[in-house]
Amino acid sequence: MLLSLKNIVPHHLEKEKVANSAVWNKTIDITKGNRIQLVAPSGSGKTSLMHFIYGLRSDYDGDVLFENESLKNIHPTKLAAIRANKMSVIFQDLRLFNEFTVYENIAIKKQLSPFAEAMPIEAMAAALGIQNKLSQKAGTCSYGEQQRVAIIRALQQPFDMIIMDEPFSHLDEANSIKAMQLIEHAAEQRGATIILADLEPISFFKAHQQIHL
Numbered sequence: 574m575l576l577s578l579k580n581i582v583p584h585h586l587e588k589e590k591v592a593n594s595a596v597w598n599k600t601i602d603i604t605k606g607n608r609i610q611l612v613a614p615s616g617s618g619k620t621s622l623m624h625f626i627y628g629l630r631s632d633y634d635g636d637v638l639f640e641n642e643s644l645k646n647i648h649p650t651k652l653a654a655i656r657a658n659k660m661s662v663i664f665q666d667l668r669l670f671n672e673f674t675v676y677e678n679i680a681i682k683k684q685l686s687p688f689a690e691a692m693p694i695e696a697m698a699a700a701l702g703i704q705n706k707l708s709q710k711a712g713t714c715s716y717g718e719q720q721r722v723a724i725i726r727a728l729q730q731p732f733d734m735i736i737m738d739e740p741f742s743h744l745d746e747a748n749s750i751k752a753m754q755l756i757e758h759a760a761e762q763r764g765a766t767i768i769l770a771d772l773e774p775i776s777f778f779k780a781h782q783q784i785h786l
């Protein structure tokens with residue numbers, strides 16, 4: 574199994590939120606190539622779950638298994654290799670390097686984790702309308718522009734799974750649809766799983782399964 578959520582209960586979450594969820598304290602198995610829409614109202618623990626799956630936090634009971642191995646016990650070197658080769662992410666807070674240019678932010682990922690078949694940076698930037706921002710410092714870009722940079726960066730590496738936390742929150746619908754097409758194309762190229770968490774269902778995301786947090 575690519576990803577298994579085994580009876581996860583965050584230490585900080587109120588009991589009623591745990592009780593009314595299809596994720597918390599349940600078992601969920603996700604196979605490679607699956608497309609999951611995670612519908613999660615504000616405060617339900619969406620960002621916490623993304624951080625658990627990416628191995629950033631372990632303040633929960635239960636287990637997150639990636640390829641049948643618990644992320645709680647995994648060696649840091651192995652976790653780094655998973656992030657470089659198997660698991661891509663778009664964080665809600667994006668985590669760009671503000672002092673680097675847009676191009677540098679994306680190119681660093683490409684250099685550290687190359688994926689030969691990835692669509693070129695310039696082509697992706699043009700598809701999302703930020704081709705004229707490539708030499709601008711990321712920190713001076715609007716939040717919607719930064720969101721597009723984070724999306725392009727996440728699609729440059731190899732991955733078996735991509736997890737996304739409200740990736741379109743600052744984008745207009747036309748750019749959201751184009752970004753979703755790039756994400757779905759990149760996932761298809763890799764046979765990868767998509768987990769997209771958002772406050773409401775995203776109508777243009779062709780998910781196989783909708784899960785309510």
Ligand SMILES: Nc1ncnc2c1ncn2[C@@H]1O[C@H](COP(=O)(O)OP(=O)(O)OP(=O)(O)O)[C@@H](O)[C@H]1O
Pocket residue numbers: 585586613614615616617618619620621622665
């Ligand atoms: N380290 C922590 N200590 C205490 N409470 C926490 C901690 N992390 C998260 N919480 C609480 O857990 C709940 C879920 O937080 P989280 O950020 O995961 O929610 P979310 O579903 O992503 O919300 P939003 O959609 O508003 O970003 C919130 O009530 C938050 O205050």
